Amino acid sequence: MQTKDFFIDRMAIVGVGLIGGSLSLALKQAGVVGEVVGIGRGRANLEKALELGVVDTVTQDLAAGVAGADLVFLATPILALGEVTRQMMPHLKPGAILTDGGSVKQAVIDAIEPQLRADVQFVPGHPIAGTENSGAEAAFATLYQQRRCILTPTRKSSSQALQQVRRMWEIAGSEVVVMEVDKHDRVLAAISHLPHMVAYALVNAVGAYDRYNENILEYSAGGFRDFTRIASSDPTMWRDIALTNREALIEMMDQFVTFFSELKQDVATGDGDRLFEFFRRSKQSRDEIL
Amino acid sequence: MQTKDFFIDRMAIVGVGLIGGSLSLALKQAGVVGEVVGIGRGRANLEKALELGVVDTVTQDLAAGVAGADLVFLATPILALGEVTRQMMPHLKPGAILTDGGSVKQAVIDAIEPQLRADVQFVPGHPIAGTENSGAEAAFATLYQQRRCILTPTRKSSSQALQQVRRMWEIAGSEVVVMEVDKHDRVLAAISHLPHMVAYALVNAVGAYDRYNENILEYSAGGFRDFTRIASSDPTMWRDIALTNREALIEMMDQFVTFFSELKQDVATGDGDRLFEFFRRSKQSRDEIL
Numbered sequence: 001m002q003t004k005d006f007f008i009d010r011m012a013i014v015g016v017g018l019i020g021g022s023l024s025l026a027l028k029q030a031g032v033v034g035e036v037v038g039i040g041r042g043r044a045n046l047e048k049a050l051e052l053g054v055v056d057t058v059t060q061d062l063a064a065g066v067a068g069a070d071l072v073f074l075a076t077p078i079l080a081l082g083e084v085t086r087q088m089m090p091h092l093k094p095g096a097i098l099t100d101g102g103s104v105k106q107a108v109i110d111a112i113e114p115q116l117r118a119d120v121q122f123v124p125g126h127p128i129a130g131t132e133n134s135g136a137e138a139a140f141a142t143l144y145q146q147r148r149c150i151l152t153p154t155r156k157s158s159s160q161a162l163q164q165v166r167r168m169w170e171i172a173g174s175e176v177v178v179m180e181v182d183k184h185d186r187v188l189a190a191i192s193h194l195p196h197m198v199a200y201a202l203v204n205a206v207g208a209y210d211r212y213n214e215n216i217l218e219y220s221a222g223g224f225r226d227f228t229r230i231a232s233s234d235p236t237m238w239r240d241i242a243l244t245n246r247e248a249l250i251e252m253m254d255q256f257v258t259f260f261s262e263l264k265q266d267v268a269t270g271d272g273d274r275l276f277e278f279f280r281r282s283k284q285s286r287d288e289i290l
Numbered sequence: 291m292q293t294k295d296f297f298i299d300r301m302a303i304v305g306v307g308l309i310g311g312s313l314s315l316a317l318k319q320a321g322v323v324g325e326v327v328g329i330g331r332g333r334a335n336l337e338k339a340l341e342l343g344v345v346d347t348v349t350q351d352l353a354a355g356v357a358g359a360d361l362v363f364l365a366t367p368i369l370a371l372g373e374v375t376r377q378m379m380p381h382l383k384p385g386a387i388l389t390d391g392g393s394v395k396q397a398v399i400d401a402i403e404p405q406l407r408a409d410v411q412f413v414p415g416h417p418i419a420g421t422e423n424s425g426a427e428a429a430f431a432t433l434y435q436q437r438r439c440i441l442t443p444t445r446k447s448s449s450q451a452l453q454q455v456r457r458m459w460e461i462a463g464s465e466v467v468v469m470e471v472d473k474h475d476r477v478l479a480a481i482s483h484l485p486h487m488v489a490y491a492l493v494n495a496v497g498a499y500d501r502y503n504e505n506i507l508e509y510s511a512g513g514f515r516d517f518t519r520i521a522s523s524d525p526t527m528w529r530d531i532a533l534t535n536r537e538a539l540i541e542m543m544d545q546f547v548t549f550f551s552e553l554k555q556d557v558a559t560g561d562g563d564r565l566f567e568f569f570r571r572s573k574q575s576r577d578e579i580l
Contacts, residue, residue: 128509148509183502186501186502187502187506187509188509190496190499190506191496191506191507191509191510191514192510192513192514194492194495194496195492195496195513195514195517196513197550197553197554197557198488198492198517198550199513199572200553200568200569200572201546201549201550201552201553202484202485202488202546202549203572203575203576204549204568204571204572204575205484205542205545205546205548205549205550206480206481206484206485206542207571207572207575208545208549209480209542209545211476212473212476212477215578216477216480216481217481217575217576217578219418219438219477219478219481220481220482223482223485223486223489223516223519223520224481224482224485226513226516226517226519226520227485227488227516228572228575228576229513229516229576230513230516231569231572231573231575231576232572232573232576232577233569233573235566235569235570235573236566238565238569239562239565239566239569242556242557242565243557243560243562243565246557246558246560249557250554250557250558252495252496252499253550253553253554253557255495255498255499256491256492256495256550257547257550257554258495259491259492259494259495259498260487260488260491260495260543260546260547260550262491263487263490263491263543264487264540264543264547266532267487267532267533267536267539267540267543268536268540270533270536272529272533275528275529275532275533276525276526276529278490278494279490279521279523279525279528279529280525281494281497282489282490282493282494282497282518282521282522283521283522283523283525285493285494285497285507285518285521286493286507286518286519286521286522287522288505288507
């Protein structure tokens with residue numbers, strides 16, 4: 001990756017957790033950023049971010065934090081973005097580029113774009129990466145390597161701003177895909193939001209099993225451990241995703257129920273041929289994408 | 291692990307795949323087995339097992355393979371066990387111990403125990419270990435290390451035979467738990483069989499999503515990859531599990547539907563507090579077992 005044509009003098013990151021902190025670390029490691037200011041509400045997390053070198057300076061003052069920033073990365077839960085944008089807007093430097101890492105894009109655009117000053121650019125983005133851990137301690141420089149990052153520029157996004165944000169994610173190690181907003185929200189409902197809902201429901205269903213006087217989760221091995229890991233992601237983040245991508249998510253939850261009901265019917269009737277075919281088809285889907 | 295009081299002169303393994311092959315490799319590595327005979331139907335897999343040193347000799351002839359064996363490990367799909375047992379029974383050595391690795395225990399006991407000779411011991415077992423791969427090539431010596439192995443002895447199982455099988459799994463690296471048959475089948479329905487059904491249904495539901503002219507599984511990352519891995523396990527094995535643990539599995543599938551429906555309702559109505567609580571509870575369940 002050639003980086004000498006790309007340098008951010010001053011960058012502000014609002015929300016210094018896994019997503020924001022890891023981007024900071026990746027860009028610092030690549031040597032393409034001057035100073036990174038970490039902005040957040042929790043003092044303890046900011047101090048941890050500073051101590052770990054995730055960012056260079058920290059502040060709880062949004063206005064002061066974004067002042068003079070060439071690029072501002074918003075990495076708060078989705079439902080906080082509207083208010084954060086409202087508060088920071090008057091303090092942004094003319095020409096500043098605003099981008100985000102929210103998992104739902106239409107809701108983020110609706111919250112931010114009406115508030116945009118004419119001399120500020122906004123490029124909505126979504127790095128498809130994460131772990132079940134949260135907070136500045138969870139951040140690491142290689143989180144975005146070999147991952148996809150989807151950008152969903154609006155009609156207002158300049159091609160120059162889009163190019164800057166694209167380069168930033170490429171330097172962080174990601175393959176950038178530009179996509180329509182609606183497609184992003186529907187594809188993500190299918191491959192990310194639905195699976196998380198399924199994992200949360202599964203862990204709660206099994207955790208509530210009380211036939212025996214012990215926590216049967218302790219017997220879990222292999223596959224189920226993966227479910228519990230997925231279902232231990234940040235509740236606030238997932239609440240916001242479920243609330244803001246409702247229509248697409250309900251469509252996928254219905255689609256899942258259709259398939260699960262078919263499978264349950266085949267188990268109930270003991271139809272071995274249909275069960276084999278159902279399992280074989282799933283294995284084939286996977287083998288095709290590997 | 292002290293092993294000098296344990297040695298199997300001749301062992302037969304029926305079904306030299308991931309489960310059977312890995313047990314052979316673990317016991318050979320520990321030096322507690324003389325000769326291991328691999329028995330199977332597929333010539334190519336047996337030759338691969340021999341070539342890789344998973345077993346010492348191979349045969350497609352069940353009668354010849356089990357002749358003289360002190361311990362026979364059955365690692366075929368569950369529904370094949372009855373017929374395999376019927377065919378091998380006249381050829382077993384007096385005093386031989388029979389054990390298995392089937393994921394459902396009542397069905398295995400029902401298939402095997404009525405056919406047992408008085409001078410042959412049967413100890414039903416289930417190592418809680420596996421990967422999504424199958425065949426002799428998938429076998430590895432450390433599969434059972436730090437895993438649990440559940441034994442469900444019947445009233446007919448002698449304590450001496452139980453002790454032998456227990457030692458065998460301990461030497462392979464597992465923690466052995468002795469459990470009632472019914473409890474095993476219900477606990478496994480919850481922590482293993484249900485999660486697999488959920489993963490299969492999810493991968494098929496997402497794989498069938500056809501709104502876009504491309505395979506959206508290619509966008510999948512993180513969590514969803516785990517689901518596709520789980521849902522690529524051997525279809526024959528899972529068909530047999532679904533067919534033989536039907537009652538407990540249907541009970542758990544119903545329990546899952548209850549929780550998934552509750553979650554879907556909260557998404558549909560946009561109840562943020564209930565969503566947060568649902569996700570938080572799941573995370574807590576997981577944190578408690580780590």
